[in-house]
Amino acid sequence: MRTYDGMTAEERVSARRRRIMEAGLDLFHTQGYPRTSIRAVLRHSRLQDRYFAENFASLDELMAEILKEINQEEFAKCQDVLDTAGTRRDRARGVLDVLAHGVTDDPRKGHVKLIESLAAGPLAAKERRRGMRQMADLVESLLREDWPDPGIDITAMSMAVVGGVNQILLNWADGSFPFSREGVVEQALHLFEAVAEFGGASNRA
The missing domain is CATH 1.10.357.10 (Tetracycline Repressor, domain 2)
Incomplete structure (x- = not known):
């Protein structure tokens, strides 16, 4: 199984999902759900746009x-x-x-x-x-x-x-x-x- 930075492809996907969820939790808490956008979650998680759709539809x-x-x-x-x-x-x-x-x-x-x-x-x-x-x-x-x-x-x-x-x-x-x-x-x-x-x-x- 190929790895990158010591992680398999599945582990990288899981890690990105975790980062997005933690970013969402932070922002929903600090600025509220209505004032949070997908772009803000991505900025907070320091991930590129395509990675949100990789895990969540909305x-x-x-x-x-x-x-x-x-x-x-x-x-x-x-x-x-x-x-x-x-x-x-x-x-x-x-x-x-x-x-x-x-x-x-x-x-x-x-x-x-x-x-x-x-x-x-x-x-x-x-x-x-x-x-x-x-x-x-x-x-x-x-x-x-x-x-x-x-x-x-x-x-x-x-x-x-x-x-x-x-x-x-x-x-x-x-x-x-x-x-x-x-x-x-x-x-x-x-x-x-x-x-x-x-x-x-x-x-x-």
Whole structure:
């Protein structure tokens, strides 16, 4: 297999893709999706024009791929939390802590996921819905441990929890909520516990 600078052709393509994604993440964070162009991404990544089309068909596709990577990272960490021992409350808190860390550990990713992805096109919107559905499946697995009332749709309630937590995190990320990371986790945990209690309490009424 031929190499150039110690890299195969496939490795060079992968490296260029990585540079474009990092450049997109930087610019979407600093100047926003609506004010970012393909040319600006290429300048930031120091790549020639043809290399964008080598990997992405549009800026929206770039955003969707960045969002997909963020979602996959968070989902894997949340799944690890759910696979550990502990009470349901402890595991729910652990999942919420992962999501809160997603906002603070790399502010680019938190800002792009929660705010800038909303301004992108249909591909990013589809990925955002897919990511929320994945998280709702995790929430549902927690709620199902004690959800005796078949009259209340657990899937709908799980989506409601994810939507509500996402809004809390969004408002925290944009500075509307003056919580610490621990504080925002506690607020989100209250929402989860309220829905969990509702599902159980309705059967006991």
